[in-house]
Amino acid sequence: MQWNNWTINYDFILLGIFDHSPLHTFFFSLTLGIFFVALMGNSTMVLLIYLDAQLHTPMYILLSQLSLMDLMLICTTVPQMAFNFLSGNKSISMAGCGIQIFFYVSLLGAECFLLALMAYDRYVAICHPLRYPILMSHKICGLMAASSWILGSLDGIIEVAAALSFSYCGAREIPHFFCEVPALLTLSCSDTLTYEKMIFFCCVIMLIFPVVIIIASYTRVILAVIRMASAESRNKAFATCSSHLAVVGMYYGAAMFIYMRPSSGRSPNQDKMVSAFYTILTPLLNPLIYSLRNREVTRAFMKVLGVDKAGARVI
Template identity: 70%
Template structure:
């Protein structure tokens, strides 16, 4: 069995991203500041959308779900990293490592599907405003959002079940500031190439489908905006498209970098930088982009 040489009481060591030099102390303080802004901002956005009945529309419902994923994502990694840094402890239990992997993969998958749903929502609002309630009524977008979460959780369950089935040995030192699948697989005592290839194929198929939905949606939106002629409408449409494409680029770019390369092609420093940008900085940047977008979104219900 794969668990012969390990138990659920076995701990891993997170090597982290910061040391105690002055520069890294400043960077750590900066991370805590970003975490605070992202945590408070996304929490406030979720509460405002929930409490204000005027915001109970498809657009704001999608924004609340995206804020929820950002809030959960930043809480999955930063608190443990901060605790380890401040306490001087670097250990994480096998169960804790599994929790981080499950949440990280699930939230990443759910957010990718939610962004595709948002692109479709924008397409319907711009290209078929009179039929909006037919193409995307309350029942339809609720099903799409729930499906996004279900697919994300299924992805997380499959990945964590397979990843933790491998035996891990040696120093058990993870070259990261949280438990990530590629970093964890480098410690495996057995060959994980088959799992890596299957994970690559699955993510390619899913990402190609989602990217196709997003590209087709925004191509139609851009064509429709161009046909609007001159005036404030096209400017708002292009501003909204660029804002959404920024978010899409950040999330899909991080996903492709992390999960579409073999473990042997990963470098710890690069992985840490990309993961820090995605899990720490992006939830705050998205909040700013969402706030900008809502003022320019076409009115629909």
């Protein structure tokens, strides 16, 4: 047998989302700008909540975890995409692909559970304010946040182990800008039907179950807010909840679009656009939504800058 006629390549090729045309170069530069703004925004949220003692409450602790997850999520995809675009080398090793899948899926799942826990926190705060210190103590809040990370990591381990157990053939070109599981499965030489059913089942647990918790929590919250006698209390409650609901709508809508559609109805371009939305734009929008509509975060930011409410610098 002539071994020199055989080539063994365990790398994948990420086709990416941009080419080197002037228009795509502009969009690539815009994406890098969004990346750095999201990086600064989420880092600022984490640091503000850590440094300001008045923000050491369950709601803000969970919010700091959301910002940390967004920070890690955008760092999982954009740097690799930027490296491939700038270097012209679009390959990624199987190990690198597995690491990317693990962090991406883990963070996706962790955020699903965390958003549900944040809805539960608002339910307890509004519907059971007197029992809030007991039902949402710092210990319970810490356990809830840790459970989100653990459950998300378990989902990541299961999916990456199953995805990389398949044999891949052909050009090994992934029609995406990162190793996303549905895009990777299109290259498999094996029968992936059972695995696709497993992904759908995992999505039911990781997406539908938290959505049920969110809907149940906010149904009770809305009923409680309607019964409030004070208009100021109603406005404050709606302001807090609307920020969370805006994030939930963006995040779950995009995730369900990607992972809960049949493979026969998939379009690579649509998947790339929607994936770009919730892996790049959502981490940018989350800190903006919570900071611009939250007086406590604004106060903490001004305090760190050394500026009082009147705009004078504190010496």
